[in-house]
Amino acid sequence: FATFYGPQVPPNTGILAIQKMSGNIAGFRIAATGVALELNASFQIVKKLKLVGTPSKIYKNTSFISGMFNSDLEVKRFEGASIKTVSGIRGQIKKALREGHPGSFRATFEDKILRSDIVFCRTWMPVDIKKYYNPVTNHLASSIKGWRGMKTKAQLQIETKTPIEVNADSIYKPIERPERQFKKLRIPKRLEEALPYATKPKEEAKRKRKGYVAKRAVVMEASEKKKHSFIQALNSIRNEKIAQRKTKNTEKIAEKAKQNAKKQKAIDAARKLNKKRQYRSEGKAEAARERKRLKGS
Numbered sequence: 001f002a003t004f005y006g007p008q009v010p011p012n013t014g015i016l017a018i019q020k021m022s023g024n025i026a027g028f029r030i031a032a033t034g035v036a037l038e039l040n041a042s043f044q045i046v047k048k049l050k051l052v053g054t055p056s057k058i059y060k061n062t063s064f065i066s067g068m069f070n071s072d073l074e075v076k077r078f079e080g081a082s083i084k085t086v087s088g089i090r091g092q093i094k095k096a097l098r099e100g101h102p103g104s105f106r107a108t109f110e111d112k113i114l115r116s117d118i119v120f121c122r123t124w125m126p127v128d129i130k131k132y133y134n135p136v137t138n139h140l141a142s143s144i145k146g147w148r149g150m151k152t153k154a155q156l157q158i159e160t161k162t163p164i165e166v167n168a169d170s171i172y173k174p175i176e177r178p179e180r181q182f183k184k185l186r187i188p189k190r191l192e193e194a195l196p197y198a199t200k201p202k203e204e205a206k207r208k209r210k211g212y213v214a215k216r217a218v219v220m221e222a223s224e225k226k227k228h229s230f231i232q233a234l235n236s237i238r239n240e241k242i243a244q245r246k247t248k249n250t251e252k253i254a255e256k257a258k259q260n261a262k263k264q265k266a267i268d269a270a271r272k273l274n275k276k277r278q279y280r281s282e283g284k285a286e287a288a289r290e291r292k293r294l295k296g297s
Contacts, residue, residue: 002034003043006133009036021139021149046124053119056100061109063091065119069103072096078121083107085117093121116180 017032053068069075075096083091091109136147192200
């Protein structure tokens with residue numbers, strides 16, 4: 001559907017839309033065809049407009065939203081309008097803030113929102129139709145004496161070889177989002193005591209500060225040093241034996257895998273040969289039955 005401003009025509013009148021009227025165009029085509037459905041002096045045409053803002057301060061179900069409007073006058077016009085977060089929490093615009101960025105306002109929600117939530121307001125913006133049409137009565141006359149339309153901007157750019165103006169604000173830019181920091185889950189002690197053992201937190205929180213025992217220097221005597229060095233030597237021997245055992249086990253597993261691969265290869269070859277013999281014998285038997293059937297007929 002499309003809405004045009006033009007002369008009065010009865011319904012079901014045919015409409016033909018042509019983008020370029022000159023006859024010396026290689027890529028000439030008809031832009032659109034249709035019929036007139038209705039005549040009205042005042043059509044109401046609207047387009048969807050989504051206003052986006054972010055919360056700047058949150059207290060329970062009340063939040064201060066900024067970035068959605070540019071002035072307090074705009075906020076005054078939208079007082080009482082319904083808003084919504086991306087997570088689906090509904091709210092309502094209350095009043096503009098006296099302090100802060102112009103266009104900031106106070107809003108209430110069904111539930112407490114987060115600072116990372118995006119708040120948007122769905123609105124409908126009226127679109128006015130340009131009231132202009134130019135009837136051409138001598139279009140069938142020759143191009144020299146007849147009507148010649150004004151060239152479009154694209155035609156002038158092609159003829160003059162003027163590059164298209166690029167708006168820097170319209171170019172897509174990479175989106176840089178800050179990494180979200182989640183708060184640590186803290187379970188109350190009473191609730192933690194009532195939880196079953198499987199759901200209780202097992203990891204202890206790391207201490208930022210070292211205790212007095214950790215900071216205190218330990219001075220060992222000569223006998224204690226000998227015992228400590230002896231235990232370290234035993235641990236080194238044990239670790240070396242464990243490493244050697246792991247190496248031997250990996251070698252054994254690799255050798256076993258090679259042997260299994262050879263056995264499987266031989267089994268597959270024998271199975272393939274048996275199938276080949278079976279299919280050959282079945283084919284001979286089928287051929288013999290066919291010859292016998294032909295002789296009998």
